[in-house]
Amino acid sequence: MNGENNHNNNINNNNQVNNGVNQVPVNNEPNVVGAAPINPNAVPADKFVFNQMPVQRISPDQIQAQAQPVQPQVQPQVQNVQPQMQPVQSGQPQGQPQMPQTQGQGNHEYKPPSKFKVFMMLFFFVLLIVFVLFLPDIQMMVQKYIDGQNMDDSKITSGKLECALNTSTNNLDKVYNDTFTFSDNKLLKASYEISTRGDSSEDEASLLEIYNTCQQLANDVSGVEGVTVNCSQLDDKIIERQFFELSVLDTSLIGSHFTEAGLTYPNFKYNEDMDKVESTMRQNGFNCQRRG
Numbered sequence: 001m002n003g004e005n006n007h008n009n010n011i012n013n014n015n016q017v018n019n020g021v022n023q024v025p026v027n028n029e030p031n032v033v034g035a036a037p038i039n040p041n042a043v044p045a046d047k048f049v050f051n052q053m054p055v056q057r058i059s060p061d062q063i064q065a066q067a068q069p070v071q072p073q074v075q076p077q078v079q080n081v082q083p084q085m086q087p088v089q090s091g092q093p094q095g096q097p098q099m100p101q102t103q104g105q106g107n108h109e110y111k112p113p114s115k116f117k118v119f120m121m122l123f124f125f126v127l128l129i130v131f132v133l134f135l136p137d138i139q140m141m142v143q144k145y146i147d148g149q150n151m152d153d154s155k156i157t158s159g160k161l162e163c164a165l166n167t168s169t170n171n172l173d174k175v176y177n178d179t180f181t182f183s184d185n186k187l188l189k190a191s192y193e194i195s196t197r198g199d200s201s202e203d204e205a206s207l208l209e210i211y212n213t214c215q216q217l218a219n220d221v222s223g224v225e226g227v228t229v230n231c232s233q234l235d236d237k238i239i240e241r242q243f244f245e246l247s248v249l250d251t252s253l254i255g256s257h258f259t260e261a262g263l264t265y266p267n268f269k270y271n272e273d274m275d276k277v278e279s280t281m282r283q284n285g286f287n288c289q290r291r292g
Contacts, residue, residue: 157184157185158184160180160181161274161288163177163287164177164178165285172203173196173197174197175195177193178191178281187268187274188271190243190244190246193239194239196240197238203236207233214231217257218230220260224253225249225250226248268280
């Protein structure tokens with residue numbers, strides 16, 4: 001009986017406690033602006049029951065370890081290594097790196113160019129200046145030469161016909177250079193040059209005979225109008241020159257003189273056609289070329 005009474009008393013006490021916790025006075029006052037709203041289900045502060053948690057003891061070393069700040073990991077920086085400068089020597093600008101000397105470098109002294117090299121440089125320099133100064137004249141001469149080579153001989157009706165022939169004997173060499181002056185393709189003048197060359201000692205007699213014959217012919221025709229003969233001797237060379245002014249020359253007066261001298265007088269006449277003259281000379285073995 002007593003146990004039932006105690007049980008009922010406990011139940012009543014619990015109901016009173018529960019009624020006290022759940023019965024929270026209601027605040028009928030209006031909410032004030034800026035104030036926090038009151039939760040009707042909130043438990044009063046004096047009614048909170050804190051859970052009892054087991055207390056963990058911390059040693060002073062752990063507290064000091066936790067209190068130390070965490071050091072950030074710093075990556076090592078790559079240093080830019082500059083090349084080490086060599087000590088400055090005398091005669092070398094300060095602040096510039098010393099260049100390594102190759103084997104044998106710096107042991108040779110400066111040698112000025114030879115006189116021959118200096119002379120050649122000056123010679124080519126002067127030659128270049130002369131070439132530049134006379135360049136227009138050189139261009140004109142070259143152009144005339146090209147025009148003369150490209151021109152057809154048959155189209156030149158006024159000018160000169162130059163013919164040449166080389167012959168040789170056992171001991172003498174002869175060169176014939178004949179020139180004919182013409183206008184409108186008609187012959188006006190003629191000149192002949194004969195060069196005879198031999199050995200000055202072995203052919204002295206032959207060269208002397210040729211020279212004496214030339215001098216005899218020159219004396220024979222000296223009084224004839226329209227013809228002139230000149231002779232010259234240069235050591236081992238005899239040169240005979242004959243000039244004919246065909247417009248005033250009487251060929252009958254000189255034919256016999258050429259025959260006596262053992263020479264052949266050309267049979268060309270004044271105003272003879274130049275095509276015929278050129279053809280005759282070529283048939284005799286001459287190489288001919290007209291020049292305007």
